[in-house]
Amino acid sequence: MDKPFISNLVRLACEGAKADGATLYLLDPSKRFLEPFVVYNLPQSYIDGIGKVEVGSQCCGRAVAFKKPWIVADMYTDPLFRDGLKGALESEIRAGFSVPVIDPNGEAIGSLGCHYKQPRTPSDYEIERNTIFATLIAHTLAWLAKPSGRVEVAIPSSTSLEKASKTRK
Numbered sequence: 001m002d003k004p005f006i007s008n009l010v011r012l013a014c015e016g017a018k019a020d021g022a023t024l025y026l027l028d029p030s031k032r033f034l035e036p037f038v039v040y041n042l043p044q045s046y047i048d049g050i051g052k053v054e055v056g057s058q059c060c061g062r063a064v065a066f067k068k069p070w071i072v073a074d075m076y077t078d079p080l081f082r083d084g085l086k087g088a089l090e091s092e093i094r095a096g097f098s099v100p101v102i103d104p105n106g107e108a109i110g111s112l113g114c115h116y117k118q119p120r121t122p123s124d125y126e127i128e129r130n131t132i133f134a135t136l137i138a139h140t141l142a143w144l145a146k147p148s149g150r151v152e153v154a155i156p157s158s159t160s161l162e163k164a165s166k167t168r169k
Helices: 003-016 044-050 058-066 079-089 124-145 158-168
Strands: 021-027 033-040 070-072 095-102 108-116
Touching: 003 021, 003 033, 003 108, 003 124, 021 058, 033 058, 033 108, 044 079, 058 070, 058 079, 058 095, 058 108, 095 124, 108 124
Parallel strands: none
Antiparallel strands: 021 033, 021 108, 070 095, 095 108
16 A cells, blocks of 8 residues: 555645644545544644544544535534543644545545644635545555555546537437
8 A cells, every 4th residue: 555645745734734743544444443544744642632533423423424525613512522531631733623534435434634723613615625635545446455466447438429419418
């Protein structure tokens, strides 16, 4: 697996969102928990404190469960972050947002998260930008999983394009 390339995408997502750190969590084989695959610039006490993230809990788990971005503006006060509160209390991390990593088949396979030392809500642009990074990560993982290193992409034939063109006239 080309982990350095994926790690660079996580780093770029972090820097673009002006975050203090970032993570890429991927589903474990049971598809019940997310485990850290890439951790960028975050204290180990935070990662240890949040532990394996159950799908549907914390920020990353909710992004995967609902297949949409999830924001925790203040980890100390958000009741939906209760399962990860230990990580926040044992580190300087106070806020974060996650976007789902959705594979080419439409399945959520992980979560790209950005983390902050101060309470914060990301801008729409930061969320959109990280969604693009999550898409790049998903396609990279799919490409690497193929034995040939190629992802199959359905390209319409010229005949189907001609038919579509005629029906629009």
